[in-house]
Amino acid sequence: MKQVTIAGMGPGSAGCMTQEVCRAVKQADVLIGSERLIAPYTDQRTVKAVTAAEILRVVENxxxxHFTVLMSGDTGFYSGxxxxxxxxxxxxxxxxxPGISSxxxxxxxxxxxxxxxxxVSLHGKKQPYLPVIMQNEYTFFLTQGNTAEICTRIAETGLGNVHVWIGENLSYQNEKIMHGSAKELTAYQAAGLSVMAVHNPKPGAFTGTGLPDDCFIRGSVPMTKREIRASVVSxxxxxxxxxxxxxxxxTGSVTVELAMQALYGCVYAVExxxxxxxxxxxxxxxxxxxxxQVVHGSAAGVLEELxxxxxVFVGGSGGELEDIFKIILKKNPHVRIVITAVTLETVQEAVRLLEQNGFDTPQIVQIAVTEVKKRGQYHMLSANNPVFIIEGSSVR
Structure with missing residues (x-):
């Protein structure tokens, strides 16, 4: 009966392989793996195969x-x-x-x-990594050699002084480790087999919900204020x-906070x-x-393509709330909907549409924020317009 061993080969050199993996390699009738991994075993029967389907065909045919499949690094860490x-x-x-991961x-x-x-693994996929760096003291990357691009993006975000290490050809004789600030390494292009580490000594900036309003770049476009934004995101x-x-x-203030929560998803900002x-x-x-993803246009005209x-958060419907409901409920009848309103007419329409479309009794709150502002030698109360938040989160 055919038996398969999936072996983590470590970062590359034979000296980093575990004894158990060495035995599995030596005892194998067939070694299967990428060209780089099977290349040293010229005295054994080897077959080049990388994808799961390819490997299965080799085992079958x-x-x-005893079949030993060679996997780079550790079998439990971003492994095939x-x-x-x-x-x-x-x-x-x-x-x-298991093996020693790079x-x-x-x-x-x-x-x-x-x-x-x-x-963070950047092998063959686009994964948001800058928020991860912002929120954590240490972040490690499996890169595709695109270290210059990563350091440039880090520096552009205002984190140019964070410390970066870049490791190339780890465990091999030509192993090389570079280090410096992100801005110092923006022109350094590493080899394909490279790992990167970033040390952010002050993590936590610009994270969470309810960010101060002055954190955002603002123009003449209305912005959802901090207290309302925190409630909406929660x-x-x-x-x-x-x-x-x-x-x-x-301005995208709610978009930003939602995107910080849904790091591996996507927020479509319709404006x-x-x-x-x-x-x-x-x-x-x-x-x-x-x-x-920024989507320019009226909601009724662009949502069909998403x-x-x-x-869904509706901070401004442009008079298209009923059309918005039709489109999003056709896409997902169980969608969670949160709407903000400053007029009773919008509240009434939102409640009608939620109930009409089978949602349980909507949750409605009104938030009235009053700030204390200094006027000369006095501190005065300054009231903002009250805002209604209507939530429909479950369907009967």
Missing amino acids: EDGE AKKLVEQLNGKYAYRIL VIYFAAKIGVAWEQAQF RIAPAKNACIYDIGAG RTEEGCSLIVQNAHKFGLDNI PAPDA
């Missing part, structure tokens, strides 16, 4: 009893082992052997404890991978004014958010 196991389940017996090897090399660090409560619409996005769209782009760039939302 090649003669032999997960998809391979899905292919093998119920067909072949298998075991998984990131853990690198952490030891630069003397950084990694238990509180965050990890009611939407987006998942990390949520798809969210911000309709009537204005009809050119100035507003420009401000949203500027604020997204300021906060290092790559998971924001993917189905998990949640």
Whole structure:
């Protein structure tokens, strides 16, 4: 009966392989893996295969009893082992052997404890990483050699002084480790096999909900104020991978805070004014958010082209609230909807549409914020217009 061993080969050199992995390699009838991983084993039968489907075909078609699949790094860290196991389940017996990941090897090399660090893989996918750097002291990257681009983006966001380490060809004889500030390394292009670490000594800036209003770039476009924004975001409560619409996005203040919560999702900021769209782009760039898509136009005219939302915030409907409801409920009948209103007519229409479309009794609150402002030697109360927040979060 054919048996498959999925072996974590470590960062590269044979000296970083565990003894158990070495035995699995030596005892294999067939070694399977990428060209780089199988290249040293010229005295054994090897087959080049990378994807789970390719590897499964090799196991099915090649003669032999013991098949060892070589995986770079550790089998449990951004590895192809997960998809391979899905292919093998119920067909072949298998075991998984861990290895030393390149990131853990690198952490030891630069003397950084990694238990509180965050990890980002940029292998073959676009993943927002600037908010991760902003929110954490240490962030490690598996890069595709695009270190100059990463350092440039970090510096453009105002974090040019954070310390960066870049490790190339780790564990090999030509291993190389560079370090300096992000702005010093904006022109340094590393080799393809590279790992990067970033130390932000003051994490937590520009994170969470209820950011101060003066954090945002503002023009003449209306902006949802801090206290209202915090309540709206808490009611939407987006998942990390949520798809969210911000309709009537204005300057993008709500968009930004939603995008910080849904780091692995996407926030579509729908705004009809050119100035507003420009401000949203500027604020997204300021906060290092790559998971924001600005959509210029009226909601009724552009929503049809967007993917189905998990949640929708309507901060300004432009008189199209009924059309907005029709479109989003067709895309997702179980969508969570939060609406802000400053007139009783909008409140009435929002409640009618929620009830008409099968939502449970909407939750309605009114928030009236009064600030204390200094006028000469006195401190005076300055009241903002009250704002209604209407929430429809479940469907009967």
